[in-house]
Amino acid sequence: MGKAAAVSFEGDVVRIVHASLKGRSISVEKTETVTDGDFDNYLRREKTKEFIVTCEFRESYQDVISTPVVKQQYLEKIVESEIRKTAAQKDFSFIYTVIGEKVIENKKVLEVFYYAVTKEALKAVADRFYNNGKLVKAVYPSVFSAAALFDNATTGEAQMGLFGAGKGRTVFFTKKGAVHFIRNYESFEAEFSDFDIQNINMTISYCFQNFRTSPSSVFLMGDLSGPFDVNTMPTSPLACLSAADYSGCDRETFNQFVLPVASFLASPKANILCRDFKNVYVLKNYMVWSFRVFMALAALCIGFIIFVSGDVIEKRALISPEKRGRADLDSIYAEFIAKNAKMTEFMPLVDFLNKPVPDFRKLLIGLAGTDMGQLRLDSIKVTAKEENSFSVNLDGSASVDTYSGMQGLMTDFTGALGRIPEIKIENKTVNLEKKTFTIEMSYNTAQ
Helix, strand or coil: CEEEEEEEEECCEEEEEEEEEECCEEEEEEEEEEEHHHHHHHHHHCCCCEEEEEECCCCCEEEEEEEECCCHHHHHHHHHHHHHHHHCCCCEEEEEEEEEEEEECCEEEEEEEEEEEEHHHHHHHHHHHHCCCCEEEEEEEHHHHHHCCHHHHCCCCEEEEEEEECCEEEEEEEECCEEEEEEEEECCCCCCCHHHHHHHHHHHHHHHHHHCCCCCCEEECHHHHCCCCCCCCCCCCEEECCCCHHHCCCHHHHHHCHHHHHHCCCCHHHCCCCHHHHHHHHHHHHHHHHHHHHHHHHHHHHHHHHHHHHHHHHHHHHHHHHHHHCHHHHHHHHHHHHHHHHHHHHHHHHHHHHCCCCCCHHHHHHHHCCCCCCEEEEEEEEEECCCCEEEEEEEEEECCCCHHHHHHHHHHHHHHHHCCCCEEEEEEEEECCCCEEEEEEEEECCC
């Protein structure tokens, strides 16, 4: 069963009802009446956050118009356009009801009743709640709240209702549950009188002329439904709207708070609150549900953290003895690191001593076994090129006087060197003046 609060602005007073709702059953829990001037103070004190509002707008626009037969998605735009032309207003909010079809000049058209108010007037009502930290769930024009009671309280096709605040009166005509006509007027006194009967009869006559139907009953609502003394006879039977079983309150409370009680039963289509304010309400509900989901997830996460923390504590208890037993291992490891650092200082020298020495024995044996004649080696220079390949330079001199003699000796010597498998002669030069020579060759120990 949901909780709800409804507010009705009625002249200089504001009537408030707190109730529990279950379907169309209402259980009134608390009622209050405050002056319009004290209402802001009431909102600041009140803990309830959301309100359903009923208001009688002093300036409104309502009429029955004829439109082409179109789909619902296009009808709203057509109605809005007609209101702009008829009411000469650009910034307004409206509600509408399709009340039937008829044929005009052999064309079928829709008859639509609309009710419009300026957004400025609507904002003036809603801001009183928003400025005090409250939210407005819906705003219903007073007629549409009152008309919601006819669904179960009356029988017949057409009905008429009359309610008022002080000397102000509102009379309205409904057919098949839809509002067709609204009329406001001022009476000479607060109580129901013959003047009201005259206005009722005038309204019945107007409705018969325009809708071809007279109301089966005229229901007096709220303060007007009390005892009265009139001399004029109405053209339709008068009846007092009594508290129904679903209202959950006594007759006196129902009569005094009929509009806020009725607003609990009003159709959502009668909510004239403009889209901007509706979006605020939707966003608020979204944030509330998001917060609830967040709190649920947070609770699950906290529970998981507590569960994991218990498991961690248990594992830590098992690990602690092992950790204490590894104290000696830590000291041994620290000693190993220190000695390894010392050994690293001597590794370059060790690597040098362990480096293999190139095998030059074949080269030396080959040179020693070569007949050099009158040639003499002054120096042998060996340079490493790759792992098993070396560059060898032989520098020497000759004890001959002629070029041809020295050339012959060089030819015999290089020929003998070329027969050594590991040696390949790369270049040779002869200086006859100085009687010196140089032989460049490569020596490969891998062959």
